Amino acid sequence: MQEFLQQLVTGIAAGGIFASLALALVLIYNAMGLVNFAQGEMAMLATFVAYALISRGMSYWIVFPVTLVLAFGGGIVIQRIVIKPVERAPILTLVIITLGLATLLNGLAGFVFGYVPRSFPSPFSAQSADILGVFVSYRDLGVIVVSGLVLLAVYLLLQRTTVGLTMRAAAHHPEASRLLGVQVSWMLALGWGLASAVGAVSGLMVAPILLLEPNMMQSIIIYAFAAAVLGGIESPLGAVVGGVIVGVTVNLAGAYLPFVGGDLQLAVGLAIIVAVLVIKPNGLFGRARVRRV
Amino acid sequence: MARLRTAPPRYWLVGVAFLFFLGFPTVISSFQTSLWTQALVLAIAIMGLNILVGYNGQLSLGHGAFMALGAYTSAILAHHYKLDYLITIPIAALLTGLVGFLFGIPSLRLSALYLALATFALAVVTPSIIKRPAALTGGVQGILVLQPDPPQFAQDVFAFITGTRMTSDQWIYYLSLFCALLLFWLAWNLVRHRPGRAMRAIRDGEVAAAASGVNIAGYKTLAFAISAFYAGTAGSLFGLATGFISPDTFPVSLSIQLLVGAVVGGLASIPGPLLGAIFAYFLPIESNQWVPSQDWIPDQIRSTVKNAGPAVSYGAVLILIMMFAPNGIVGLVNSGYSALNRRLRGAGDRETGQMPPDPQTV
Numbered sequence A: 001m002q003e004f005l006q007q008l009v010t011g012i013a014a015g016g017i018f019a020s021l022a023l024a025l026v027l028i029y030n031a032m033g034l035v036n037f038a039q040g041e042m043a044m045l046a047t048f049v050a051y052a053l054i055s056r057g058m059s060y061w062i063v064f065p066v067t068l069v070l071a072f073g074g075g076i077v078i079q080r081i082v083i084k085p086v087e088r089a090p091i092l093t094l095v096i097i098t099l100g101l102a103t104l105l106n107g108l109a110g111f112v113f114g115y116v117p118r119s120f121p122s123p124f125s126a127q128s129a130d131i132l133g134v135f136v137s138y139r140d141l142g143v144i145v146v147s148g149l150v151l152l153a154v155y156l157l158l159q160r161t162t163v164g165l166t167m168r169a170a171a172h173h174p175e176a177s178r179l180l181g182v183q184v185s186w187m188l189a190l191g192w193g194l195a196s197a198v199g200a201v202s203g204l205m206v207a208p209i210l211l212l213e214p215n216m217m218q219s220i221i222i223y224a225f226a227a228a229v230l231g232g233i234e235s236p237l238g239a240v241v242g243g244v245i246v247g248v249t250v251n252l253a254g255a256y257l258p259f260v261g262g263d264l265q266l267a268v269g270l271a272i273i274v275a276v277l278v279i280k281p282n283g284l285f286g287r288a289r290v291r292r293v
Numbered sequence B: 001m002a003r004l005r006t007a008p009p010r011y012w013l014v015g016v017a018f019l020f021f022l023g024f025p026t027v028i029s030s031f032q033t034s035l036w037t038q039a040l041v042l043a044i045a046i047m048g049l050n051i052l053v054g055y056n057g058q059l060s061l062g063h064g065a066f067m068a069l070g071a072y073t074s075a076i077l078a079h080h081y082k083l084d085y086l087i088t089i090p091i092a093a094l095l096t097g098l099v100g101f102l103f104g105i106p107s108l109r110l111s112a113l114y115l116a117l118a119t120f121a122l123a124v125v126t127p128s129i130i131k132r133p134a135a136l137t138g139g140v141q142g143i144l145v146l147q148p149d150p151p152q153f154a155q156d157v158f159a160f161i162t163g164t165r166m167t168s169d170q171w172i173y174y175l176s177l178f179c180a181l182l183l184f185w186l187a188w189n190l191v192r193h194r195p196g197r198a199m200r201a202i203r204d205g206e207v208a209a210a211a212s213g214v215n216i217a218g219y220k221t222l223a224f225a226i227s228a229f230y231a232g233t234a235g236s237l238f239g240l241a242t243g244f245i246s247p248d249t250f251p252v253s254l255s256i257q258l259l260v261g262a263v264v265g266g267l268a269s270i271p272g273p274l275l276g277a278i279f280a281y282f283l284p285i286e287s288n289q290w291v292p293s294q295d296w297i298p299d300q301i302r303s304t305v306k307n308a309g310p311a312v313s314y315g316a317v318l319i320l321i322m323m324f325a326p327n328g329i330v331g332l333v334n335s336g337y338s339a340l341n342r343r344l345r346g347a348g349d350r351e352t353g354q355m356p357p358d359p360q361t362v
Helices: A002-032 A039-055 A060-086 A091-113 A138-160 A162-172 A174-179 A184-210 A217-230 A236-256 A265-279 B002-006 B009-027 B030-055 B063-080 B085-107 B112-131 B152-162 B168-192 B194-204 B206-211 B216-242 B252-265 B272-293 B299-324 B328-345
Strands: A128-131 A134-137
Touching: A002 A039, A002 A134, A002 A138, A002 A162, A002 A184, A002 A217, A002 A236, A039 A060, A039 A091, A039 A184, A039 A217, A060 A091, A060 A184, A060 B299, A091 B112, A091 B252, A091 B299, A128 A138, A134 A138, A138 A162, A138 A184, A138 A236, A162 A174, A162 A184, A174 A184, A184 A217, A217 A236, A217 A265, A217 B112, A236 A265, A265 B085, A265 B112, B009 B030, B009 B168, B030 B063, B030 B168, B030 B194, B030 B216, B030 B252, B030 B272, B063 B085, B063 B112, B063 B216, B063 B252, B085 B216, B112 B252, B152 B168, B168 B194, B168 B216, B168 B272, B194 B206, B194 B216, B206 B216, B252 B272, B252 B299, B252 B328, B272 B299, B272 B328
Parallel strands: none
Antiparallel strands: A128 A134
């Protein structure tokens, strides 16, 4: 039982990481109906930037917000250069472009930083705390707290501020918002920036666990896809819940199902995606969309 | 004779290209021959992807997984059950086609976006799934594929024409060329007739197609099955051409390479996949040789070009082509050709407003 609870906490911590990246995917999906295949690679690049800053001797707690700001700016730049010219292109074109972006960023990181895995510092100690008889590592707790705070911040930004309201308006009714004086295109750019920053959190959280290298996010993005799809790709709350469910499921499956083990955990992610899409394509929190013909 | 003289220029082009591919391996080294074999094999897989993406509008990012299935089916049948490799190729192709058909059924309910997502996940997971049944697939070690000697009739014909002995590399090349020709010819016929029209109608407007009586579910799964059939054939031949397959032969970057080939050559075109395959296959190989020999390129780039080069160039090419030339090389050539034609024949007829006929009809 105790071991089960420990696995559960580790799963929730992993879920927090997946949830951040899934939330980034949801933000962009809501803004333009697109799944950003480059989200993971953008987070990976941000993490490399953080690594470069830390190795210059900066403190982790300064680097963390600086990286988020840089990731925010980077997201806006990418949206302006790569996405804006093709905003109205068919979805097929957009998906291929984000996939191209993912490949490009992956290669650029390889050029600049190489493929040798690097250890990334964690701000939390590797020791465990005893909570009601369950040994929980401070790292897991830290990841849960940081992810939770970030998700809360995004929620408050979107629901309780004017900027958030404008962003949501621009995403839902671009034409009406434009008539009311909202700069829709810049709101989309803001969405990309926000998504990029939120995604960067997942990169920063996962790097101490997985070691930092250009392909680090390749498995994480699959789990994030699973989380976003499970939550019903347009719901931010769904992304968070989905992330935790995926994290716990994958972790428990790896620990308790002998045929899964460590190496087929990723296949569990795929299985979740396929199962949700086949059984309930709208996910847990998504609404069935009525299509006008 | 008259028919020959009035044949459109693209028929001549096909003839020249065919003779080129036929004679090519007699003058290049064995190593080069095997590279071109792999490019041809890639062209087959890309043609499969092109039928699905270009003609039917369903985006698959996981065709590397279908190639893996074809390759492992053939290799396992040949290695464990001692079947003749030649016999295993159609078996692998049909099995992969069947799996593609089954895969196509749930994907009917999915939007293009979800399909892309699910197939991408499949491509990422494929290597770790292959590793699991290690007794069957050889696990991480992979399977060695014996490259067969050319059969007697092929040796005789080859010796009669060139006067030299046919190597097994050359035999595999001609085998792949034969398969590529057959499958390209089939694809050409497919897209010009009823199924092709139905597939394109679905791509351009599913509701309108359904209203016109097109069986949406049927043609979508058919496109998936055919596409997987091509990928399976390619996978099977790929194992033969490389002589060795392992889980790392089929990484997610293979699926991206296929997509690059389809996009660069030109979606929804018949020559596109061949041009795209040559581009996508030789770009990393050539740049791996060329870049490290250049002094003016920074050390950092020269030393990592083998790993990072393909990703950077593929990514940049995908973005640039989709932004500026969505119809790929074939589209560029076509628009260049019709611009030239217009220049030569003069602009549209001023009185009737009729433009000279468009040379591209397929």
